[in-house]
Amino acid sequence: MSDLLPVEEAQARLLALRDPLTSENIALSYALDRYISEDVRAKRDQPAAPISAMDGYAIRFADLPGPWTIVGDIAAGTTPQRAVGAGEAMRIFTGAILPDGADTILIQEDTTTDGNILTLSRNGPDTCRRHVRARSGDFASGARLLEAGTRLTPGAIAAAAMGGAGSLNVGGRPRVAILTTGDELVPPGHPLAPGQIPDSNGVMLAAMLAAEPARISMPLNARDDRDLLSSILKDLACHHDVIVTVGGASVGDHDHVRGALEDAGGRIDFWKIAMRPGKPLLAGTVGDAVLLGLPGNPSSAFVTATLFLLPLVRHLAGASAPLPPIHQAPLAAPLAAGDSRRDYLRARLVGGRLTPFVTQDSGQTFPLIAANALIIREIGAQPRAVGDIADYIAIA
Ligand SMILES: Nc1nc2c(c(=O)[nH]1)N[C@H]1C(S)=C(S)[C@@H](COP(=O)(O)OP(=O)(O)OC[C@H]3O[C@@H](n4cnc5c(N)ncnc54)[C@H](O)[C@@H]3O)O[C@H]1N2
Numbered sequence: 012m013s014d015l016l017p018v019e020e021a022q023a024r025l026l027a028l029r030d031p032l033t034s035e036n037i038a039l040s041y042a043l044d045r046y047i048s049e050d051v052r053a054k055r056d057q058p059a060a061p062i063s064a065m066d067g068y069a070i071r072f073a074d075l076p077g078p079w080t081i082v083g084d085i086a087a088g089t090t091p092q093r094a095v096g097a098g099e100a101m102r103i104f105t106g107a108i109l110p111d112g113a114d115t116i117l118i119q120e121d122t123t124t125d126g127n128i129l130t131l132s133r134n135g136p137d138t139c140r141r142h143v144r145a146r147s148g149d150f151a152s153g154a155r156l157l158e159a160g161t162r163l164t165p166g167a168i169a170a171a172a173m174g175g176a177g178s179l180n181v182g183g184r185p186r187v188a189i190l191t192t193g194d195e196l197v198p199p200g201h202p203l204a205p206g207q208i209p210d211s212n213g214v215m216l217a218a219m220l221a222a223e224p225a226r227i228s229m230p231l232n233a234r235d236d237r238d239l240l241s242s243i244l245k246d247l248a249c250h251h252d253v254i255v256t257v258g259g260a261s262v263g264d265h266d267h268v269r270g271a272l273e274d275a276g277g278r279i280d281f282w283k284i285a286m287r288p289g290k291p292l293l294a295g296t297v298g299d300a301v302l303l304g305l306p307g308n309p310s311s312a313f314v315t316a317t318l319f320l321l322p323l324v325r326h327l328a329g330a331s332a333p334l335p336p337i338h339q340a341p342l343a344a345p346l347a348a349g350d351s352r353r354d355y356l357r358a359r360l361v362g363g364r365l366t367p368f369v370t371q372d373s374g375q376t377f378p379l380i381a382a383n384a385l386i387i388r389e390i391g392a393q394p395r396a397v398g399d400i401a402d403y404i405a406i407a
């Protein structure tokens with residue numbers, strides 16, 4: 012039907028251009044958002060012994076309703092000096108190890124003391140082991156805490172630490188160069204001559220990559236000059252894993268990225284995808300670097316960065332599932348039929364329902380402020396009514 016590559020095929024070919032980087036060992040404090048290279052297993056039981064979940068008194072449930080004689084105290088970080096016998100209680104604090112013999116905690120709010128005599132002031136616990144955290148109740152030694160290829164969240168880092176790790180083997184951080192192309196572009200905030208526009212894509216891509224495990228070079232801008240572009244590409248390829256260009260990817264007389272890539276000794280792997288926006292996307296290699304050429308229209312650059320650039324960076328950084336997950340939600344407005352390209356419609360998900368924006372002009376930046384979802388409309392899709400379920404990618 013057309014020479015346009017399906018999105019999935021293009022994504023697979025892009026990721027196949029280069030293997031993930033070599034992994035490195037890194038302290039937990041620096042591991043946020045990195046991808047772990049191997050399964051992480053607990054090296055210890057957590058808790059390592061039964062502990063108290065509350066400040067109060069460790070008793071034997073069988074001795075309720077008391078009274079008890081207080082025979083000592085035990086704080087977190089110490090070990091009990093003795094066991095608790097019949098009619099005895101031990102003062103205990105949250106996180107402290109339960110003494111032998113005790114099986115239940117009375118919270119201090121439910122008690123009164125007179126010297127070393129402890130009595131209930133309210134109803135006591137109605138079950139044995141109340142406020143006791145069992146040994147290995149969180150996880151047992153040997154349990155798989157984290158799976159290879161997943162991203163380290165603050166919670167995952169906490170679990171790795173509790174499991175006994177101080178550092179982890181994680182995938183490397185790809186070095187990414189952002190190169191915007193176009194004679195009309197001026198750095199954001201600079202005065203504009205007639206015909207010039209601010210280079211919004213450079214800062215947008217840097218912002219999209221900011222939370223990724225990547226080393227991003229300051230965005231560069233090059234004029235629409237094939238020789239200049241070619242020498243910049245050659246230079247960037249020496250010390251980057253990924254070069255992402257924006258603009259100059261289409262068929263115009265000033266669209267030089269493909270030519271410049273060839274002049275630089277690079278190779279084009281694919282060009283033109285069956286998607287809207289983003290049709291002129293191209294990918295290839297120059298030296299050891301992967302070159303991803305995004306279309307210049309701001310929404311096209313945003314959508315193709317979401318579907319190709321972020322997955323490429325995550326793949327190189329060791330992600331086992333680098334592609335954006337696809338979710339489903341009902342439509343809050345009807346959708347017209349699809350055509351020969353798959354659409355990624357800028358949309359807003361509110362209250363669990365998707366509303367595609369009326370304007371889908373890929374040249375606009377304003378819709379990117381509010382868009383938090385990309386509705387996927389398949390090639391040849393039938394029109395959809397309000398309430399029909401649509402696939403979407405979350406983008407904010
Ligand atoms: N005859 C045809 N013309 C076009 C086709 C086509 O198939 N046949 N495809 C259109 C589609 S679809 C897209 S998308 C654009 C993409 O073209 P380029 O990648 O070559 O992008 P440019 O022409 O350089 O720029 C397009 C547009 O975006 C603005 N731009 C570029 N870079 C930036 C930046 N860094 N920050 C902000 N804005 C930027 C640029 O000024 C243009 O307005 O081609 C269509 N044409």
Ligand code: MOO
Pocket residue numbers: 286287288289290291306308311373374
């Ligand atoms: O593919 Mo272009 O990105 O439709 O505007």
